[in-house]
Amino acid sequence: MDTARPHPARVYDYLLGGKDNFAADRDAGDAMIARLPGLPAMTRANRDFLGRAVRHLVRTHGVRHFLDIGSGIPTSRNVHEIAQAADPGARVVYVDDDPVVAAHSRALLTGAEAGRTAFVHADATDPAAVLAAPAVAELLDRAEPVALMVVSVLMYFPDDTAHRIVDTLLAALPPGSFLTVSHPTADFDPAVVAQAVAAARRSGLTYITRTRAEVEAFFAGTDPVEPGVVPLLAWRPDGGTAPPDPHGVYYWAGMARRR
Numbered sequence: 001m002d003t004a005r006p007h008p009a010r011v012y013d014y015l016l017g018g019k020d021n022f023a024a025d026r027d028a029g030d031a032m033i034a035r036l037p038g039l040p041a042m043t044r045a046n047r048d049f050l051g052r053a054v055r056h057l058v059r060t061h062g063v064r065h066f067l068d069i070g071s072g073i074p075t076s077r078n079v080h081e082i083a084q085a086a087d088p089g090a091r092v093v094y095v096d097d098d099p100v101v102a103a104h105s106r107a108l109l110t111g112a113e114a115g116r117t118a119f120v121h122a123d124a125t126d127p128a129a130v131l132a133a134p135a136v137a138e139l140l141d142r143a144e145p146v147a148l149m150v151v152s153v154l155m156y157f158p159d160d161t162a163h164r165i166v167d168t169l170l171a172a173l174p175p176g177s178f179l180t181v182s183h184p185t186a187d188f189d190p191a192v193v194a195q196a197v198a199a200a201r202r203s204g205l206t207y208i209t210r211t212r213a214e215v216e217a218f219f220a221g222t223d224p225v226e227p228g229v230v231p232l233l234a235w236r237p238d239g240g241t242a243p244p245d246p247h248g249v250y251y252w253a254g255m256a257r258r259r
Contacts (some may be wrong), residue, residue, distance in 0.1 A: 001099045001123045006203050008156055013073040015043040020073045020100055028203035035195035043152075045249045046182055047075065049232050050151050051082050053180045053255060056236060057147045058086040061257075063178060065146040066092040067136065067169070069124050071154035078116045079149065089141045091116050095130055097123040105257050124153065125161055127168035128198070143229040145176040152182050154218065154252075155208050166218050170258055178224060182232055182253040193250055215252040222256035229254035 006028035009164040010021040014029040021029075033039050057063040064087055068079050071094035071245050083090035093107055094117075117137035130136065141231070147167055154162040170179055186193040186209040193209055199206050216229045227235065232251035234242040 001216050003009055004017065006205055007071045007098055007100070008205060009070075009096060009101050011205065012043065012152070013075065015040050016047060016075055018042075018073060018075060020104060024203075024214075027201060028205055031199040031203055032196045036250075039196065042184075042225060042251065043247045045232060046152050046251055047183055048238075049235060049251075049253050050079070050149070052236055052238065053149070053151075053253075055085075055086060056255075057178055057180070058083050061145070061178065063145055063147045064090045065140045065144055066090065066149060067140060067146055067173075068094045068149040068151075069117075069130070069165070069169070070156075071096050071101065071105070071152070073098075074104050081109060084116065091141075093133075093135050093139050094228070095122055095124065095133075097121065101182045105188075124165050125157065127165050130169065131172050144174065144175050146173045147178045147180060148173060149180050151180060154181065155184050155210070156206060158208065163218065171221075172244075173258060175258055176254060177227070177258045179217065179219060179257055179258065180255045181218055182251050185211060185215070185250055185252050187211055187252075188231075188247040188250050195226075206226045209250075210252075211230050212252055215254065219254060219256040222258055225255040225257060228250060 003022040004024055006024045010025040011029050013022040014025050022246045029246040066079055066083060078205060080092040083092060102121040116138055116215040120133040120135050122133060197207050229252050232249050232253040234246035
């Protein structure tokens with residue numbers, strides 16, 4: 001583990017207000033915030049979207065199995081906490097490649113009910129290895145729909161890698177499974193986002209923004225779940241009412257069902 005270089009999971013933790021990060025991560029985060037002051041609030045909004053998506057999948061679609069790719073450092077409330085609050089039988093497999101994430105995730109899951117939750121230390125760019133992990137076979141019943149969660153993750157990968165991750169994982173899941181994606185975009189303020197992305201690049205981090213059409217391309221061949229790919233704040237907001245300007249968070253978000 002190289003703590004002198006920023007890592008996406010630890011920078012994300014810093015933006016959320018967490019403490020599991022190092023000076024390099026904080027410096028990278030601050031450089032981005034200097035160009036995009038609303039970034040911490042946008043990061044929290046993305047986390048809130050994750051919670052809304054999980055609750056919708058459990059309560060509306062009866063999903064009980066989750067595969068969370070690029071899960072990041074545990075931050076309450078986590079996917080298994082949200083899902084199991086709605087259905088105590090829900091099972092969650094977290095996947096991440098960062099050693100800090102691995103250490104914290106395993107510590108968090110020590111007290112979880114046996115067989116309900118697991119962590120896989122693996123690289124998403126090798127989706128075949130993710131699928132071959134024993135925890136995936138043990139916890140995720142392939143006879144039931146599985147929710148593939150790819151929330152604020154695909155921005156780290158170029159198009160061919162990002163599509164291979166999604167396509168390989170989703171193809172291995174049973175029909176009726178769900179794909180959930182959130183993704184940063186420059187559509188709402190190109191100049192400011194470009195400055196933040198450039199600041200991240202100078203810190204050694206790669207962030208790739210995508211247009212709405214490019215995000216929708218990840219859902220090719222699936223059936224969209226209402227309201228489709230929309231500004232993150234407009235995706236099934238709590239209380240049913242989106243803010244007056246849903247473009248205040250520079251993310252697209254969507255969900256779809258595998259045929």
